[in-house]
Amino acid sequence: MPMSADFQSRLFPHLPTLVDHFQTPFHLYDEAGIRATGARLKEAFAGIDTFREYYAVKALPNPAILAIMQDMGFGFDCSSDTELMLSRQLGARGEDIMFTSNNTSPEEFALAAADGGCILNLDDINLIDRVEEMPELICFRYNPGARRSGNDIIGNPVEAKYGVSHEQIVEAYQRARDRGASRFGIHTMLASNELYHGYMIQTAEMLLDLIEELQAELGISFEFINIGGGLGIPYTPAAEPLNLEAMGRRITTLFAEFAGRNGYQPALYMESGRFVTGPHGALVVRAINRKDIYRTYVGVDACMNALMRPALYGAYHHIQVLGKDGESETELVDVVGSLCENNDKFAIQRELPRISDGDTLIIHDTGAHGSAMGFNYNGKLRPKELLLKSDGRVELIRREETPADYFATLDFTPDSLRP
Known part of the structure; x- marks a missing residue:
């Protein structure tokens, strides 16, 4: 039961406008869904004298998301110095x-x-x-x-x-x-x-x-x-x-x-971490290429540096093609990125509606361990993150990486040692 019908009903009608304005690829998270799950978690353990969720920062380390957790009364579970810094920047x-x-x-x-x-x-x-x-x-x-x-x-x-x-x-x-x-x-x-x-x-x-x-x-x-x-x-x-x-x-x-x-x-x-935010996120991409050899490959404008779970664990992430639900013409395809690795695949032999260049694909359940596990192999840059607010506004909460970010660590004071 991936991405909820409620999330889809609030997002999909506006997705063409969002794609046009923000440009793909992007992760998008649903504040209303996150808050509903947080409330459900607290209610399930309301009979215990003291219950507290410590949100696993590693799942989605974005200050806008962590602020929602803090507003719900949650603490933060950290496992690195930068996660400690993030939490303390919010006043924890x-x-x-x-x-x-x-x-x-x-x-x-x-x-x-x-x-x-x-x-x-x-x-x-x-x-x-x-x-x-x-x-x-x-x-x-x-x-x-x-x-x-x-x-x-x-x-x-x-x-x-x-x-x-x-x-x-x-x-x-x-x-x-x-x-x-x-x-x-x-x-x-x-x-x-x-x-x-x-x-x-x-x-x-x-x-x-x-x-x-x-x-x-x-x-x-x-x-x-x-x-x-x-x-x-x-x-x-x-x-x-x-x-x-x-x-x-x-x-x-x-x-x-x-x-x-x-x-x-x-x-x-x-x-x-995953339980609170995982279902309330999606990676939105566009089809940019179609390749027919021994299999049919649909190339999209993101790669596994934006979502590595399928490559790392063989994990399944549900995929929808915007505007093509229920179409009778389907085909088996691999949905792939542009990384120079053969496991750079979001789906393998998945039955999907026939996809054309320019179609928008929604990859479900990326609200945890998606953007957070990103990397820069091949010099690939991580995509932006958006938040669908409870009031219906969509905000940019992390910009996409740029070549300047990638090269920033090469700007340093020369240092050397002859042992």
């Missing part, structure tokens, strides 16, 4: 930010501690001694190993580079406490784009059980559990969407049962 401070380290440099730790700090979520027991000053509130990313399975995108937990192992987790909290930590949380992230709500329920149950064990062994209590992101969206028309409401009901019950046993209830944090 302290516990509005969760910084999940991963092979973290001393410079990143210093930035995380500065300017109001953040919730520090350590990924490795060895990092405890590399934190110059242990914050009052500390969190660890837990990797259960063979106790759980992952999925195709993140992989088997035993093989994943992330997290503190089950065998290390007691020691990790003990060492952090010895260095001065007095408030505690725990985090995990085991799957990505997971559509089975039961998996996420099991993750919440696993962490609640684990903190009971840690409480008993160490005499500490936990302010929150963070079950990570990973909530999936149905990229293909036939896929069943995640049952968020059933997930919310069961996790709320688990929290109530925990409170009955322990006399308190931790907060529930999540760091959804």
Whole structure:
């Protein structure tokens, strides 16, 4: 169930005008859809004493989008110095930010501690001694190993580079406490784009059980559990969407049962990115070439530097041809870009209406991990980003890259060293 009918009804009638004014290619995001999903997420967990979404900045790191998240009361999940900078530019401070380290440099730790700090979520027991000053509130990313399975995108937990192992987790909290930590949380992230709500329920149950064990062994209590992101969206028309409401009901019950046993209830944090913005974005392109050899190739004016998920994961993104829905004449085509790589394809042997040069194609579900994963191989420049506002206006929220941007890093003060 890709791009919603509501999004299409508000966008498609105006798309020819937008294409003419802004020129393709561009990513376009839907504010109304993003806000509706955010409200739905909060409602699903309203029965828990404290729930907070920490939007995964990596999914769509645009200040205009992050401002919407902030307005909905969400925090920010960051994993790099520039993501910290983006969040702080919007005024986020302290516990509005969760910084999940991963092979973290001393410079990143210093930035995380500065300017109001953040919730520090350590990924490795060895990092405890590399934190110059242990914050009052500390969190660890837990990797259960063979106790759980992952999925195709993140992989088997035993093989994943992330997290503190089950065998290390007691020691990790003990060492952090010895260095001065007095408030505690725990985090995990085991799957990505997971559509089975039961998996996420099991993750919440696993962490609640684990903190009971840690409480008993160490005499500490936990302010929150963070079950990570990973909530999936149905990229293909036939896929069943995640049952968020059933997930919310069961996790709320688990929290109530925990409170009955322990006399308190931790907060529930999540760091959804894809679920909040993924379905509410589209990459709009134009057909510029048709090539008939062993297959038919439809060339468009964007390439995989604007959306690399199909090349990286073999991911499916639904495609519509503007004004040609329901046409009887269809054909099998590969929809391709101009990059000098054979996997530069948005669709492979996809049945689509017959496409002519100049047709507008809408590639669905690019509101997360689309523009954010862009790159400049072949000197290709990333496209602009637009926001369809709730009041119907369309705003430019990031201009397209220019050759001047590409060459900017070649403007530097000469430096050399003869060792």
